[in-house]
Amino acid sequence: MPPAVKAKSKQSARAHTKSAALPKRTHKTKFQADLAPSEDHMVRALKAELQMSSNSDFLSDALTLLRWAVSERKRGHRIVSESATGERKVLVFPRLERVAPEVTLPHVDIRWTEKELGSLAELVSGQSAEPTEALIRAMRS
């Protein structure tokens, strides 16, 4: 290997060692949210109830809870609350349902007449139709 390249390599290795020895840079991100008055009131009430003084602690706890809920739903687990008398309520939160496992549907037989099968075959082998406006809206909603 030519000396110049060798020296460069040594320098690079030293630089790498030096950076590895430095303490890891902690980069904090500011999080700002626009809250409706009712949401702001809710945050203040919750902070008071939980005896929290800082928004950072509040956000950190909320994040921990949400992360746990997401991981449970991802595993297909339901999140249930149970009262002292055994009454159960299942948490249904639309955004959480998005991470639930993919659907599995059972298989059934359908009765088809010969003529229906002919028509179905024509529909399947033909060009697909343009989506209607209602269909486009349905897929966007």
Place this chain on the structure above:
Amino acid sequence: MAVTIRRMEEFDEVANFDCGDEPLNNYLKRHAWTNQQKISIGVTYIAVDESAPSTVLGYFTLATSSVPRERFPKKFVRGLPPYDLPLILLARLAVDRRFSGRGLGHALISEALKITVRVADEVGCRCIVTDAYPDKTGWYARYGFIPVEEAAASGPQKMFLDVRTIRRALSFESSPAEKE
């Protein structure tokens, strides 16, 4: 009303559901849970409101099905892929009549079609079919369902929607009317 659509659970409140059609009411009350959980021939999704998260306002049931290639009439087989035809059956769809006119039907069909695309992405399926009541064929046609030929004069009409059409709908950022 903040509506959520989710899989049916065992203790969901179905007793008061009334869509005005006894077979559809009866299915939800007596068969939907058994068919989903015990004999696994259909999965029912229900619409609930945030304020009463167990009370069913509307529902639909989905299952998969397939048509064996050899069942197609011979003269039509040539244009088909050389396999059985996998499809999704939209077996039931109903809205409680006390909540009709609030867009629940649209929300339910939207979810059913999104599930269809997810299933098509995961395991493959070619189309979704349904047996529509004669007075509801127009409603399904708005979403692009095409009547499959030869329905009984008074009975349900089989209707078909190609998964390719649903996928194309997904690619539209805005509706054609909005684009103009």
